[in-house]
Amino acid sequence: APQDTQVPDSGLVRVEDDRTGMSEQSLKRAIVDNLHYGQGKDNYFATPYDYYMAIARSMRDRLIKRRIQTARTHIQEDSKVVYYLSAEFLMGRYTGNSLINLGIYERVRKVLRESGLELDDLLEKEHEPGLGNGGLGRLAACYLDSLATLEIPAVGYGIRYEFGIFEQEIRNGWQAERPDKWLSFGNAWEVSLPEYRTEVKFGGHTESYTDTKGRYQTNWIPEHTVFGIPYDTPIPGYGVNTVNILRLWKAESSNEFDLDAFNAGDYLGAVANKMFSENISKVLYPNDDTVQGKELRLEQQYFFVSCSLQDIIRRHIYHYNSLDNLHEKSAIQLNDTHPSIGIAELMRLLIDVHQMDWEQAWHITQNCFAYTNHTLLPEALERWSVNLFGRLLPRHLEIIYEINFRFLSEVRKRYPGDNERIARLSLIEGEGADKKVRMANLACVGSRKINGVAALHTKLLQQDVLRDFYELAPEKFINKTNGVTPRRWLLLGNPRLSNLITEKIGEAWITNLDELRKLEQFADDPQFRQTWREIKQANKQDLAAYIERKNHIQVDTNSLFDVQVKRLHEYKRQLLNVLHIITLYNRIKRNPNEDILPRTFIFGGKAAPGYFIAKLIIKLINSVAAVVNDDPSLEGRLKVAFLSNYNVSMSQQIYAAAELSEQISTAGKEASGTGNMKFALNGALTIGTLDGANVEIREEVGAENFFLCGLTTPEVYELKAKGYNPQEYYQSNSELQEVIRLIACGHFSDGDSQLFRPLLDSLLYNDKYMLFADYQSYIDTQDRVSQAYRQEDNWTRMSILNTARMGKFSSDRAISEYCKEIWHVEPVPVEFKEYSPEDM
Ligand code: Z57
Known part of the structure; x- marks a missing residue:
């Protein structure tokens, strides 16, 4: 040649x-x-x-x-792998994060x-990938970052929604939703793997037969099948060679299925069926902390879980040529009950497809799965009607009945005659036509470990929501307080502060957040305080410029930036914050010379499209903003800005600029919160109730560096038990009356006294989340905040100490605990080898 x-x-x-x-x-x-x-x-x-x-x-x-x-x-290395199953991954933009984690920004x-x-x-x-609603989806994203950084073999499994969380627009003060077409200009980050497509069955019926070895077998004859096509996105760790993947499934129609219809000459019918199949991964359900019991949602859940488990099994068999050790090499985490159908699906795959006997399959299943609960709200617990369930997943319903039969037999032995307890523990709720499958019960029975997401939340799970399961198997319960990744939430989101910190204490904090403690020694250093303030000031200026550009509101960068950003939900009590704003407004109106601390109130967050009251709260915030921002007699002392389309990218900028973090949920309602951690990490002080992880944040930063308000959880329970009457609080509080009357008379709605009636009625006559009970405490605490802010030096000191003491809330800490105490996995360092001709 x-x-x-x-x-x-x-x-x-x-x-x-x-x-x-x-x-x-x-x-x-x-x-x-x-x-x-x-x-x-x-x-x-x-x-x-x-x-x-x-x-x-x-x-x-x-x-x-x-x-x-x-x-x-x-x-x-035959490594054990963590599989994180989640219906949501709220990743935020990838590219900046990749530059950071590769160390070449x-x-x-x-x-x-x-x-x-x-x-x-x-x-x-x-275009930001917004494949999640809020805390739960963002937690999954932080955990993927920490898994890779800790060099843990891990795969995130979920759905490649064509439309992520809707884009929020504010029209005339109201929320309007627009579809999030995040893929329309292509996605540079994903790689599709059509050769790993996976078939998923739906509907139909089951048939039993005896196989050639005389074993009783079940065959599921589906009504139709769908393909899942995997799309992989690389997940790099910080400063290591480990790159894990996020594998998301897209639904496509299966050809065999189409062919039947095409051959029958029904061209349009076949195309319609194709569209039906592809609907499955079309859109993310926009509800956070509530369920919408829609058939398509159950289809989504089963679709991605079945694809993921088949994928896990395929690779396991390829590697080990047996499924006997599946549980020794895989830890499957259920992010809430959304993927909990996986327990029945793994049983089905092991028994029906891989001919394993029930006892061995159950042993493997129970030892693969662990379940994270994220909520105490009853409206967020998933319960599927047995009717719907049986129509869509007939074989799984049989398996669930069998699991339940065996489980309840054990329960009966332990608690003979305690029929009420047995009814509460049953995987099936109710009788007759409205029987329901309780997904949380399935998750508890099928998992080796069950965890809550903050100390208080885990305790309440044990005492309340999952009490019977706790009494039955206390060793299964464990707390794993949430954490957030310092890479995105400080290094990437707040470069000015990161640079200062690194200058002072080196860069070890990036992967060992406890190192931030070393900042404590500078808390009393005037020069350091000065620089700390200048950085916050510069971040505030950036945010002010954004607000000016987007909302056309001029805000005073010397005012206190008082921020509440999170999903709109009554239990999070954005309305209580509004009551405070109107209280201050009234004080100035009463006495124009009143010495009031200038504040900028910043709100952001989406309401579920069907959640009328949450949308009305957005309208109220914008209506108050319209009145307050334009009133010359306030001399610019109060400004209110609702930032539309709050998302991960925007939040990075907001945390960096925030000074006061509003964490004011009714005690006992917020499972953990994670925004609370991001604010404090960036030097904001918290005004908060003793709820979720606030309790632990206060413990870490010290009570003197935290503005506590409101009832405690036991006080909330007691008050509820003795019969809470909001009128008692209302009638004895003239400032509160003034606030309510001002809204009621239409002051913020051009004289329309009806517009906000639903909000006022719910407060005056029901007040499920006890805003009135906490009003005075909240106002008093806000007054203390105002005084404290005027002591500039001490405020800065508290701010430094908040950042310095946030080590515990790194997702690296949370993930190492999961690794040791739930998953039993170890780091697997990866060497970087340059390309060589032998790679061919
Ligand atoms: C969601 O974002 C959370 C709980 C849910 O049940 C659903 Br559905 C969505 C949130 C909690 O409300 C937060 O308190 C918690 O910090 C977060 O999940 C992550 O654990």
Whole structure:
């Protein structure tokens, strides 16, 4: 063969280097390469979006190389793997986070600057993946970051929704929803793997038969089948070579199914069926902390769980050629009850498909699964009607009945004759036509461990919601207080503060958040305090500019930035915050010279589209804003801004600029909260009730650095038991009366006294979340906040101490506890090997 002397053999090295290299030169070449061959543009034609795509692809290349080595290492070492099953992953933008975790954010910024491009502007072109509602979905995202950073083999499994959480617009003060078309300009981060498509059955009936070995078997003959196509996104750890994956399933119609209809000549019918199948992964249900018992939702849950378990089994058999040790090599975490159908599905796969006997299958299943509960609200507990369930998943209903029969036989032995207890423990609730499958009970029975998400929440689970299960198997219960990733929530979101911290104490805090304690020594250093304040001030200015641009409201950056951002829900009590704003408004109106601390009240959050009261609260906030912001007699002392379409990207900027964090849920209602942690990490002080993780935040930062208000959980229970009457509080509080009357007379609604009636009626005559009971305590505490803010030096000191003492709330701490106490998995370090010709 002729020698190829024309081509210099360093050409091969250059291609490889462009995809993995970390030098300025190779990064620059990589971006140009991806711009040309990924986007088909040069610098004349390229838009900022093209540049964003080129940067994203350049990072993806680097991660894919490490992903391949991670996967190889996990197989070579027979590693146990964590599978995190979640209907939601609220990831936020990937690209900035990848730059951070690869450790080349500054370098890429410099490279781009040399060509007149601003990295931060380009990163804003990424359409945020909003495949979650709120806390639960964001927690899953933080946990994936920590799993990779701790070098734990892990896969996140979920649904590739075509439409994520809706985009919120404010029209005339009201929330309006628009679909989130996040995929319409392509997704640089995902890789589809059609060869791993997985079939999922729905409907039909079951038949039993005796196989050739004389064993009793069941066959499920479905009414139709759907394919799941996996889409992988790499999840890099910080400063390590481990790259895990998030595997999301997209529903596609199965060909066999279509063919029948096509062959029968029913072309349009076949296409309609195709659309039916593909509906499954179409849209995220926009409810947080409540359930909407819709058939499509159960289809979604079963669809992604079945795909994921089949995927786990496929890879396990390929590796070990047996399922006997499945539970020794897999830990499957159920993120709430949404994936809990997995318990019945794993039983079905082991028994019907892999011919295992019941006892062994049950042993494996119980030892694979663990269940995280995220709520105490009764309206958030999933219960599916047996009717619907049996129609959609006939085989699973049989399996659930069998699990229940065996479980209740054991319960009866332990508590003979205690029929009420047996009825409460049963996986099936009620009688006759409205029988329900209780998914939390299924999750408890089928799991080895059950955890709550904050100390108080776990205690209340044991005493209340899951009391019978706790009495039956106390060793299953364990607390795992939530945590948040310091990479996104400090390093990426607050570069000014991160730089200061690193300057002072080095960078170890990034992966060991307890290191922040070293900041305590500077809490009394005037120079440090000054810098600390200047940073908050600069972040406030950035946010003020955003508010000016979006809401056309001018805010005073010397005012206290008082922030409540979270989903709209009555139990979170945004309305109590509004009552305080109106209280201050009335005080100024009563006495124009009253010495009131200037405040900017910032709100953000989405209401479930069908949650009328939550939407009316948004309308009220905007109506109060319209009156307050324009009133010259206030001399700019009070401003209210509702920021529309609150999402992960926006929240990063808000936490960095916040000074007061509103965490005022009715005690006993918020399971944990995680926003509370992000605020304090960024130096905001908390005004909060003794609820969820607030209790532990206060313990860590010290009571003197936390503004406590409201009833405690036992006080709430007592008051409820003796018969809570909001009128008692109302009649004896003139300031509260003044507030309510002002809303009632239409002051904030152009004289319309009916508009806010539903809110006022619910407060005056029911007040389920006890706003009136906590009103005075909240107002008094807010007055203390105002005084404290005026002692600038001491406020700064408290702010520094809040950040310094947030170590516990790193998701790295939470995940290492899960690893040791629930999953029994160990880190598996991954080596980075450059490309070599043997890779072929
Ligand atoms: C959700 O975001 C949470 C609980 C739920 O049951 C559902 Br559904 C969605 C939240 C809790 O309300 C928060 O208190 C908690 O911090 C978060 O889950 C993560 O655990």
